[in-house]
Structures are given as C-alpha cells and as structure tokens.
Amino acid sequence: MIRKSLLKEFREKVGSENVFTDKADLFTYAYDAAVLDPVLPAAALRPVTSEALSHVVRLCNENRIPLTVRGAGTNLSGGTIPFPDDGVVVLTNTLNRILEINEADMYAVVQPGVVTAKLAAAVEAKGLFYPPDPGSQDVSTLAGNVAENAGGLRGLKYGITRDYVMGIQFFDVNGELVKTGSRTVKCATGYNLGGLMIGSEGTLGIFNEIILKLIPFPASQKAMVAVFDKLDKASETVAGIIASRIVPATLEFMDNFTIRAVEDFSHVGLPTDAAALLLIEFDGHPAPVVEDAEKVESLCRKNGATSVRVAKDASERDSVWAARRSALSALANLKPTLVLEDATVPRSKIPDMVRAMQNIAEEYNISIGTFGHAGDGNLHPTILTDRRDKTEWERVESAIAAIFDRALELGGTLSGEHGTGIAKSAFLEKETGMAAINYSKRVKGALDPNNILNPGKVIGD
Amino acid sequence: MSDIKTLTELMKELEEQLVVCMRCGMCQSVCPLFAETGRESDVARGKLALLDGLMQEMFKEPKGVYERLNKCLLCGSCADNCPSGVNVLEIFIRARAILTGYMGLPAVKKAILRGMLARPELFDRLVEWGTKFQKFFTKPVNDLIGTSCARFAFPLIGDRHFMPLTPVPFHQITPYLNTAPGGRSGLKVGFYVGCLMDKIFPNIARAIVDVLDYHGVGIFMPEDQGCCGIPAVSSGDMKTFNQLVRHNVEKFEKESFDYLITACATCTSTIKKIWPMMVQDDSRNIRVKVKAIAEKTLDINQFLVSKTGVEEGTPGKDDRAVRVTYHDPCHLKKSLGISDEPRTVVQANPGYRLAEMPEPDRCCGLGGSFNIQYYDISTEIGKRKRDNIASTGCSVVATGCPACMIQLSDVLSKAGDRVMVKHPVEIYADGLKS
Numbered sequence: 001m002i003r004k005s006l007l008k009e010f011r012e013k014v015g016s017e018n019v020f021t022d023k024a025d026l027f028t029y030a031y032d033a034a035v036l037d038p039v040l041p042a043a044a045l046r047p048v049t050s051e052a053l054s055h056v057v058r059l060c061n062e063n064r065i066p067l068t069v070r071g072a073g074t075n076l077s078g079g080t081i082p083f084p085d086d087g088v089v090v091l092t093n094t095l096n097r098i099l100e101i102n103e104a105d106m107y108a109v110v111q112p113g114v115v116t117a118k119l120a121a122a123v124e125a126k127g128l129f130y131p132p133d134p135g136s137q138d139v140s141t142l143a144g145n146v147a148e149n150a151g152g153l154r155g156l157k158y159g160i161t162r163d164y165v166m167g168i169q170f171f172d173v174n175g176e177l178v179k180t181g182s183r184t185v186k187c188a189t190g191y192n193l194g195g196l197m198i199g200s201e202g203t204l205g206i207f208n209e210i211i212l213k214l215i216p217f218p219a220s221q222k223a224m225v226a227v228f229d230k231l232d233k234a235s236e237t238v239a240g241i242i243a244s245r246i247v248p249a250t251l252e253f254m255d256n257f258t259i260r261a262v263e264d265f266s267h268v269g270l271p272t273d274a275a276a277l278l279l280i281e282f283d284g285h286p287a288p289v290v291e292d293a294e295k296v297e298s299l300c301r302k303n304g305a306t307s308v309r310v311a312k313d314a315s316e317r318d319s320v321w322a323a324r325r326s327a328l329s330a331l332a333n334l335k336p337t338l339v340l341e342d343a344t345v346p347r348s349k350i351p352d353m354v355r356a357m358q359n360i361a362e363e364y365n366i367s368i369g370t371f372g373h374a375g376d377g378n379l380h381p382t383i384l385t386d387r388r389d390k391t392e393w394e395r396v397e398s399a400i401a402a403i404f405d406r407a408l409e410l411g412g413t414l415s416g417e418h419g420t421g422i423a424k425s426a427f428l429e430k431e432t433g434m435a436a437i438n439y440s441k442r443v444k445g446a447l448d449p450n451n452i453l454n455p456g457k458v459i460g461d
Numbered sequence: 462m463s464d465i466k467t468l469t470e471l472m473k474e475l476e477e478q479l480v481v482c483m484r485c486g487m488c489q490s491v492c493p494l495f496a497e498t499g500r501e502s503d504v505a506r507g508k509l510a511l512l513d514g515l516m517q518e519m520f521k522e523p524k525g526v527y528e529r530l531n532k533c534l535l536c537g538s539c540a541d542n543c544p545s546g547v548n549v550l551e552i553f554i555r556a557r558a559i560l561t562g563y564m565g566l567p568a569v570k571k572a573i574l575r576g577m578l579a580r581p582e583l584f585d586r587l588v589e590w591g592t593k594f595q596k597f598f599t600k601p602v603n604d605l606i607g608t609s610c611a612r613f614a615f616p617l618i619g620d621r622h623f624m625p626l627t628p629v630p631f632h633q634i635t636p637y638l639n640t641a642p643g644g645r646s647g648l649k650v651g652f653y654v655g656c657l658m659d660k661i662f663p664n665i666a667r668a669i670v671d672v673l674d675y676h677g678v679g680i681f682m683p684e685d686q687g688c689c690g691i692p693a694v695s696s697g698d699m700k701t702f703n704q705l706v707r708h709n710v711e712k713f714e715k716e717s718f719d720y721l722i723t724a725c726a727t728c729t730s731t732i733k734k735i736w737p738m739m740v741q742d743d744s745r746n747i748r749v750k751v752k753a754i755a756e757k758t759l760d761i762n763q764f765l766v767s768k769t770g771v772e773e774g775t776p777g778k779d780d781r782a783v784r785v786t787y788h789d790p791c792h793l794k795k796s797l798g799i800s801d802e803p804r805t806v807v808q809a810n811p812g813y814r815l816a817e818m819p820e821p822d823r824c825c826g827l828g829g830s831f832n833i834q835y836y837d838i839s840t841e842i843g844k845r846k847r848d849n850i851a852s853t854g855c856s857v858v859a860t861g862c863p864a865c866m867i868q869l870s871d872v873l874s875k876a877g878d879r880v881m882v883k884h885p886v887e888i889y890a891d892g893l894k895s
C-alpha cells in the first residue's frame with residue numbers, strides 16, 4: 001500500500017487523471033508477454049511531461065517505493081512485472097513524441113514511448129532507415145527496445161538496437177537528468193554511460209530522450225526461399241553464405257514443425273515435407289543485390305536445396321515475409337501456452353543447436369517449433385504447451401534449463417534479444433559467473449542505493 | 462446479488478477461450494479505443510486479463526471489471542489482428558451476458574431494451590412520436606449531409622449532428638412484400654430491413670427493393686419485423702435478445718426463400734454470427750431454425766455480386782465521374798471478410814470513380830451504445846476517419862452500414878465538410894435509373 005499523502009503528491013505532479021489506483025486498472029499492469037504469474041502494483045502513474053517523470057522517480061526514491069517503468073509491456077522476460085505490495089508501475093506511453101528527425105545529420109530524437117514502427121515509418125517517408133525491427137515493432141516502444149537491446153530480422157547486416165543508439169538522456173534515481181552521448185557520429189567524452197543503459201531493463205536509470213542513428217533507405221530489395229530435405233544441408237548453407245563473405249540483410253530459418261504449422265495456418269503453399277526452409281533477403285543498390293542473390297541462389301543449389309524460389313516482384317516478396325511473420329501466430333494457434341525462447345549460439349553452431357532442440361523435444365516429450373534468425377545464430381525454440389497441465393509444465397521447465405545448458409556448452413548465451421528480466425535471472429550465473437554478478441550488484445548498489453529501480457530484475461534480489 | 466463464487470463458476474465456461482490469449486500485446490496496434498486513451502484496460506489484452514482475474518477469484522466484486530468490459534466498440538479489430546486467434550468478440554459478448562445476468566441490467570438500459578426494443582410494435586409507435594417531436598428540439602445544420610443538431614441544450618443529444626428520424630418510416634411506405642422471382646435470376650430473398658434502415662434511411666430500403674426488382678429477384682418482406690437484437694445481446698440482456706430472435710425467426714419462416722439479405726453490416730453479422738452463437742431457447746427447434754437462417758444470410762453487396770452478377774462498370778472517358786471513397790464497416794470486413802463486393806457495387810455505377818482513403822478499414826468509432834456512453838471518445842475516433850475521408854477530396858463516401866453512416870454524417874457535418882454519405886446500393890440504384 002502507498003500512503004495517502006504520497007498518492008496526493010503523485011496526483012499533484014502527474015494530474016489525478018493519470019494516477020490509477022482502482023484494482024481493475026492495476027490488474028491490467030500486472031503482467032507482460034512473459035509466461036509468468038501477474039503481480040499487482042500498488043499504483044500506476046502516467047506522467048505526461050518529462051518534468052513529471054523526473055518528479056515521479058525522485059518521489060519514489062525518497063519514499064523507497066519500488067518503481068517499474070513500462071512501455072508497451074511486450075517484453076518476454078518479465079521486465080515489467082512490478083514489485084509485490086508497494087511497487088508502482090510508471091507508464092511512458094503518453095511520452096510519445098518524435099522530437100526531431102534530422103535529415104542532414106541523419107539522426108532522430110525521440111521520447112521514450114514512441115512506437116518503433118511509427119518512427120520507422122516517419123523516417124522512411126524522408127528516405128531514411130531505422131533498421132531494428134523486432135517482431136513486436138507495431139506496438140513496442142523505443143525505450144523498451146533500448147532497455148532490452150532488442151534485435152529483429154535485420155540483425156545480420158544492420159545489427160541491433162545498440163548499434164543505433166547515439167545518446168540517451170535519462171533520469172537517475174534522484175530524478176536528475178543525466179546526459180550521455182551526442183548528436184555526432186563520434187563521441188569520446190566521459191564514460192560510455194549510454195552503453196551501460198542499453199539492456200539495463202529499467203534497473204539503472206529511466207530514459208527521457210533517446211538519440212537514434214539513421215541510415216539511407218536501401219534502394220532495392222530481393223527475397224528468396226530455399227527448401228531443404230535435410231537439416232544439415234540448410235545449416236551448411238548458412239555457414240557457406242557467411243563464409244563466402246556475403247551478408248544478406250536477413251537470413252531466417254524454419255524447421256519442419258514450424259513449416260507445417262505455418263502451412264496449416266495460412267495455406268501459402270509451403271512444402272510440408274521439407275526439413276527446413278531458409279528465407280533470405282538482400283538489399284542495397286540494385287547491381288550488387290542482383291549479383292549477391294545469384295551467388296547465393298547457386299550456393300543453395302550446390303548445397304543440395306531441393307528448390308530455390310526468387311521473388312519476382314514486390315507482392316511475391318511480401319508473401320515470403322508474410323510466411324515468416326505468421327510463424328509465431330501459426331505456432332500460437334496450436335496450444336494455449338507458448339514459450340518463446342531465444343538462446344543464441346555462434347552462427348557456426350546452428351546445426352548443433354537445431355539438432356539439440358530436436359533431441360530435447362524428444363527427451364522431455366514436449367512440442368518445440370524452431371525458427372529464427374539463423375544468420376545471427378539466434379534461433380527461437382518455441383515450446384507449445386498448456387500451463388494448466390502441471391506435469392507437462394514441469395517437463396517444460398526442465399527442457400528450458402536444458403536448452404540454456406546446451407546453448408552455453410556451444411559457447412552461446414541465454415538470450416540473444418529478449419533480455420534477462422526475472423525469467424532468466426536465476427540462470428545468469430551459469431553464463432557469466434559470480435564475479436560478473438557481484439560487479440553488477442556493486443554498480444547497481446552505487447547508482448540505486450535504495451534498490452527502487454525495477455528491483456529483482458536482471459541480477460535478481 | 463448472488464455470491465462471487467457463483468460468478469467465478471459461471472466464468473469458467475470461458476476458460477478454454479481465455480487461455481488462448483498469450484498477452485503479447487499486439488492488439489494495442491489496432492484497437493481504436495486504445496489509440497485514443499492509451500489505457501491498458503481499454504485494449505483486448507487488458508480486458509481479457511481482467512476476465513481471467515475474475516475467473517481466478519482475484520476480485521471480490523465484479524463491478525470494475527464489468528465497467529471496463531463494457532467500454533469497448535466491439536469492433537473486432539483486435540480479433541482480426543490477433544496472432545493467437547483469440548475469439549475476442551465471442552468472449553466479450555458471452556462475458557457481458559454472464560456479468561449482466563449476475564449484476565442485473567442497469568435501470569436505463571432495462572427501460573430501453575425491455576420496455577421498447579423487445580416490443581417491435583410499441584417501439585415503432587414510440588419512434589413515431591419521437592419523429593413528431595424532434596422538430597421542436599432540433600434544427601437542420603447541414604443540408605447536403607442532412608444532419609440536425611439540438612436547438613437548445615438537450616442532454617441526450619449534446620452537440621451531436623445526427624441523422625434525423627425520417628417522417629415516414631419504410632414500414633409505413635411499404636409494410637409488406639411478397640413477390641415472385643422474375644425471369645432472370647429465379648431467386649427469391651427474404652429482406653430483413655433493420656431498425657436504422659427503416660426509421661432513418663427508408664430511401665436505402667427503397668433502393669434495395671428497386672435493385673432487386675431490376676434483377677428479377679423475388680422479395681419476401683414480412684410485416685412487423687423486430688430489431689436484430691444487437692443492442693440487447695451486447696448489453697448482456699439475453700431475455701430481450703432471445704425474444705427478438707424468436708420474433709424474427711417466426712416472421713420469416715412464413716415463406717420460403719433462397720437467401721436472407723440485409724443492407725446493414727451490423728444486422729448481417731448479428732444474424733450470421735451472433736444468433737447461432739448466443740441464442741438460448743429451450744425448444745431446440747429455434748436453434749435449428751436460427752442455424753438455417755444464419756447459413757443463408759448474405760450482405761446485400763455480396764448477394765448482388767455473387768448471385769446476380771453485378772460487376773464494375775467502365776467509367777466514361779470524360780472526367781465527369783463523381784469521386785467516391787469507401788469506408789469498410791468493421792462488421793462487414795472484420796467480422797464477415799467482405800470488402801471487395803461493396804466496392805464493386807459502387808463502381809457498377811459508371812458515373813462514379815473509387816478513390817481509396819488511408820486506413821479504409823479503421824473503425825469509425827460509433828460502436829452502437831458506445832457512442833451514447835462515451836460520446837467524446839467516439840467522436841475523437843471518428844475525427845481520424847473524417848480526416849482520412851477529407852484527404853481524398855471525394856464528394857461522396859460510401860459505406861455498407863447505416864450505423865457507420867450515422868457516425869460519418871456526424872463527424873463530417875461537424876467539420877463542415879460537403880461530403881455526402883451514401884450506401885453502395887443507393888449509388889448503384891441511381892446508376893440504373895439514368
């Protein structure tokens with residue numbers, strides 16, 4: 001519970017219409033997209049100005065109130081599940097203005113709650129490109145992207161959110177505005193505090209403004225689908241493409257389980273007997289795009305692809321990506337609960353990882369569909385289950401632990417892009433060792449002595 | 462009020478459908494209400510979480526959940542876009558029925574639904590009185606669109622620019638029809654008129670009869686048709702809903718016909734989807750009849766294109782064609798998947814040329830009683846539609862639902878636009894005359 005006098009202060013700072021205390025409202029800020037139990041916050045606050053946001057952070061610190069900042073609430077690791085009892089949720093979705101799009105210097109300045117796809121569309125209208133495109137981009141916020149270091153389909157060639165952050169202005173736990181980074185391509189002053197903020201999941205500071213790098217919009221695109229009757233042939237093709245120093249914008253993988261689900265779901269004519277599909281896209285100036293596409297087409301054939309279809313026009317290209325985009329829906333429609341994992345391995349280990357997923361599915365007797373960013377070594381083993389089935393759920397939890405173990409054995413990481421949150425904080429030590437966790441805790445303790453910034457996330461309690 | 466345990470038991474009936482939602486939040490990108498308010502309790506994910514919470518006994522009393530559940534356009538944009546295939550509308554409508562059954566119908570709704578709507582003859586008479594009195598309260602504001610506004614502050618009207626009730630409703634002009642198929646089509650349809658067509662747009666009902674005559678389609682139009690029941694079922698008033706369904710089924714079973722057609726997107730989707738889904742009647746018989754009727758119910762545009770072969774005309778070379786844009790009613794496109802046929806019907810009149818507006822299938826914001834309860838939000842949603850229409854520079858906007866027509870008229874009229882709002886069949890019928 002929060003004291004009445006503090007609630008009154010919150011109301012003064014953010015306006016009473018932006019302080020929610022009704023249980024029914026609070027219940028809708030108790031969860032995110034992770035498969036975890038909801039936790040009710042004591043209040044939800046919606047500052048509509050930067051100043052109000054600063055006051056909220058300061059007041060929470062002064063009163064030792066745990067604060068969880070929430071964008072669209074689409075993260076998959078429990079990052080926006082509030083702290084029990086007296087935790088508050090701070091909403092950023094009204095801080096949603098694009099403050100500047102600078103065409104000459106190719107950057108954009110945004111408030112934290114700007115929706116990813118809205119920025120992408122706004123800069124595209126000016127011939128510019130903001131490449132990071134998480135599957136949730138139609139709703140996810142840019143602060144959420146930065147705080148999770150989100151990836152997307154274009155990671156292979158264009159990198160991830162981190163690669164586009166030029167500067168962040170954030171509130172420290174006292175509500176003081178900290179400026180880091182700049183509007184310049186280079187910046188070598190001070191510590192790289194922005195680097196610390198990226199992927200910090202709301203535990204070290206609250207973003208107020210973000211400066212994002214933009215690049216020219218690619219002049220042309222070409223997509224193709226290659227079909228394989230053996231998994232290994234597909235994986236070898238991925239390795240072959242990388243080895244021949246060609247960098248497609250996108251290099252996506254789908255296993256047989258996923259192919260069948262997508263075909264049942266959207267009848268787009270995928271070969272249901274194929275062991276794997278690769279969906280590949282090139283972009284850039286037309287001549288090299290055509291050249292690369294031809295090279296990769298013959299590489300696919302040489303590696304034993306049973307068919308390679310190059311999209312002839314925009315509508316064929318759209319249908320290639322529609323198939324990829326419907327993967328999650330198709331799988332989601334099979335069972336009530338869907339657990340989307342994102343353990344990532346060095347890309348050369350993709351064949352081992354894919355095989356490991358199949359073995360784990362068999363060993364624990366559960367359904368796993370695997371698809372994802374093969375070019376990044378970032379697969380999404382997707383477990384389909386029904387959480388209400390207790391015994392199966394126990395097997396699922398063991399299988400998740402096994403997936404993590406296998407990824408680490410292969411030199412990989414627990415999460416390529418979905419973050420640690422509370423879902424993976426207990427496993428973190430396995431990957432980083434205790435020294436890294438202790439170091440992180442000292443950083444956290446120094447920056448947030450009262451441990452009010454999203455406590456319990458990333459490094460645990 | 463019975464105890465909350467009973468309620469959570471009742472809610473269990475929704476469990477299998479509720480667990481399908483994976484809380485991904487993708488519905489935030491399409492919910493027109495969320496776009497205005499940004500409140501999670503307004504988007505499908507939030508409402509589903511609340512219903513889940515109610516089922517899991519997380520609430521001591523359901524009032525807060527009930528209020529938030531009812532703040533919804535039932536537009537189906539969320540369901541249409543949901544990666545997990547959650548039957549959002551079915552869940553919402555069933556939950557409203559359960560909660561209303563538990564909490565009791567609010568007095569005002571009870572008076573309207575049970576006192577008027579459930580009794581078609583009385584409803585007609587009351588509306589007649591309303592028609593006589595409305596001129597004392599209102600004055601015309603936009604002659605082209607045909608809207609009126611209040612002469613002085615009148616609580617229910619506020620600052621609405623509404624389509625006035627017609628002086629003579631359709632059922633008084635043409636109370637009954639039973640014609641045989643002409644030579645050409647060999648088809649006979651049951652014509653379900655719908656309240657708004659009857660009481661506000663009798664000219665459209667007239668146009669439909671003309672068009673059907675033109676195509677040699679026989680018409681059975683029984684007297685004393687009742688409301689399709691959507692206001693009742695969406696308020697959770699199952700008693701009135703069941704009564705109305707039975708009333709209508711009994712009217713239409715007096716004659717045989719090939720298809721039941723309506724020109725109201727909302728009526729069509731109610732009869733086709735909600736009747737079979739929701740009707741409760743002890744006599745199994747009614748359920749069988751409802752299923753049979755639902756299966757042969759068609760939207761008028763769909764009927765004209767797929768059964769009578771209406772197709773796009775070729776506009777004359779000179780540029781005199783009227784530029785028209787088309788708004789997709791949620792109940793046609795998202796609920797029934799019909800979006801090409803009405804455009805074809807509009808373009809079957811060679812005097813018109815279609816120009817698409819941005820986001821043609823974005824909800825207009827009316828949402829039936831939502832507009833009455835949340836007029837300000839409804840208007841804000843409508844303004845975006847108005848801007849999209851205005852951006853085309855068209856002088857006519859067509860749409861296949863009289864409820865959308867009312868909303869479009871309101872927002873266009875308020876903005877002072879000179880844009881006429883028409884039903885596709887009106888446009889097509891005009892073309893047949895010239």
Ligand SMILES: Cc1cc2nc3c(=O)[nH]c(=O)nc-3n(C[C@H](O)[C@H](O)[C@H](O)COP(=O)(O)OP(=O)(O)OC[C@H]3O[C@@H](n4cnc5c(N)ncnc54)[C@H](O)[C@@H]3O)c2cc1C
Nearest residue numbers: 071072073074075079135141144145147150151202207417
């Ligand atoms: C269907 C679906 C597809 C997805 N696809 C991808 C994908 O392809 N790639 C990918 O990487 N992820 C993906 N995700 C995960 C998720 O969308 C991303 O993590 C996204 O970045 C979260 O953004 P959000 O606005 O929802 O943030 P939220 O979930 O609201 O918050 C995420 C974290 O950011 C913190 N945060 C939010 N705002 C601030 C702020 N102003 N200051 C400091 N911290 C803040 C929160 O406290 C929280 O810890 C997907 C999720 C779904 C449901």
Ligand code: SF4
Nearest residue numbers: 482483485486488543
């Ligand atoms: S209703 Fe559908 S889109 Fe919305 S959160 Fe649930 S699963 Fe996602």
Ligand code: SF4
Nearest residue numbers: 492533534536537539
């Ligand atoms: S039916 Fe429409 S208004 Fe209601 S939650 Fe779904 S999208 Fe939003």
